[in-house]
Amino acid sequence: MTNEIDLEYGFTVTNLITAMKVPWYEDFTHEYPGEPYKNNPFRACFSDHHPVSFMLKSTTDDD
Secondary structure, three states: OHHHEOOOOOOEEOOHHHHOHHHHHHHOOOOOOEOOEOHHHHHHHOOOOOOEEOOEOOOOOOO
């Protein structure tokens, strides 16, 4: 439920295209599919969805 999201913690969206560039070159020497962005090669290695991060508050009577 949305009232369980801790708004003080924040809600962030990670841009995978930006976030995965450095790790890519740590493992590979060939062209990074995120620059310029190439949908099919990028999503073959990573998701084409941006992950979100948030904290939930749970009560003892929560299931």
